[in-house]
Structures are given as structure tokens and as C-alpha cells.
Amino acid sequence: MLKDIVAIVDNGDKSAAFVQHAIGFAKAQDAHFAITLLTDIFWDPAILPPYEAYSGVFEEIEAEQSRRIAAVKTLIEHAPIPVEVRAVTDAPAYLNGAASVEGRYADMLLVGGSSAFENARLRSRSVEAALMSSTGPILILPDDSHLERVRHAVLGWDASPEARRAAKDLLAVLDPGAHIDIVAVDAQPSETGHGPSPGTDIARHLARHGFEVEVHQQSSVGRTVSDALEEFTRSSGADLLAIGAFAHSRVRDIFLGGVTRHLLQDVRIPLLLSR
DSSP: OOOEEEEEESOSSTTHHHHHHHHHHHHHHTOEEEEEEEEEOOSOTTSOOOGGGHHHHHHHHHHHHHHHHHHHHHHTTTOSSOEEEEEEEEOHHHHHHHHHHHHHTSSEEEEEOGGGOSOHHHHHHHHHHHHHTTOSOEEEEOTTOOOOOEEEEEEEOOSOHHHHHHHHHHHTTEEEEEEEEEEEESOOOBTTTTBSSTTHHHHHHHHTTTOEEEEEEEOOTTSOHHHHHHHHHHHHTOSEEEEESOOSOHHHHHHHOOHHHHHHHTOOSOEEEEO
């Protein structure tokens, strides 16, 4: 069960819809809910101002942080649950890793879609930093999502350690007796990976936890793996898609892309990422 949830935002204007969705999710989970506001320094750190100008710079930074905090607090004035608001202000390089620190002390991080952030680069770098440090699962909530309870989930299965982590993290989110579709895309039987029947072993394991489980073999012919998973999730009416993130090397994902990166670029369904 989820008892401690943290949402990451960098503003109180564009993130309004996401914050309301996140509050609804935390309330349904009966979890403590906190919002961490990341405020990047808005002057160029490569250009050092004269010493006598530093006090003015810090005053501007403090004023901007206060404005953003006030905007976030306005969003939660009538929230049906208590919401803790905390802020982190520093250089962008530090903020990239702040999400991993927040995730270390929570059951789950919530992040909105790209339109919920003023700084899209900060969003992508924060998600990647949290995932690469393996602090815990991240749930991406796109703008039009209204996820509260999870009664039907899709697990993208490739028999990797990351996918196994996703299966474990998924258990904490699901309602008792929920339906799980195990989707293996382009899977091939093997002795050390999928086994003789891809998806069967993990399905058996999840069924022993009291869930209704089905295995589906999908082909990515004419599509990317990420498209195949997303299309299945949408067509099946599932509440979310869970995958193991960055199962390939970081270098390969950067230069060739990958399922994780493709889904993050244009997430249209609630997406649970684990590593």
C-alpha cells in the first residue's frame, strides 16, 4: 500500500491540472501527500555578476521562489486532504538530482506531463535522475488523466530485472483482485530470459497474489515497442501502463532511443516507471 507520496512541480500555474489529479490519487490511496517545488535559478550562472550585485540577485531569487510557493499554495487551498508544500531552490545542475533525493523517502514520486512544467528540460532530467538512482517508482500523470484507483493495469514484460521491479511496484498500487494484462512484445522463448513461454512465469507469480492475470503476445511490426504497449493499454481500457525503465544501457538509450524515452516524450496514459 502507498502511504507516502511526493509530487514534483516547478510552477503553480501550468501545473494546476496535474496538482488536482495528484491530490485525487493520494486521497484515493489514503496516503500522506507532499508537493516539492523545484525552482531553478533564473540568471545565467556562467556569468558572474559583480560582488556588489549579489544581494540584489539573491533578493530576486527569494522573491521568485515566494511567488511560486504562493501560487502552489493557492492550488491546494480547498484540497480534501492535508498537503505539505516544500521548496528547493538552487542551480539547475543540483535540481536535476533533487527528485532522486525526494524519491528516497517516499513510496512513489508523481510527475506531470511535459505541459505541466515551465522548464521541460528540468522535468526530463529530474525523471531520469530519479530513475537512474533507483530511488523508487515514478508515476507519470498526463494532463487528461483522472487516475485514483487502479483496477486494471498493463505490465510491459521483457523478462529484465527492471521489468521485475515494475511488477513488484505495481502490487502496491493495485486494488485487491485487480486485472493485470501481461504484454510481451516481440518476445522469444529462451532458457535465461522469458523461459519456454514468455510471460507465463510472471503471470503465475502475480496470480498467486490474488490478481486476475492474462498474458498477451504482441508484435511491433510497423510500430515501435512503446507504441505497441501504449496502443494495447488504451484499447484495453486499462488504468495505467507499468514498465521497467531504461533496461538498456544509458548510452544506447541516449543515441538510439528506447521504450522509456519514447513514452516520456509524449506520455498520453498514466505510466508507472520502475528501475
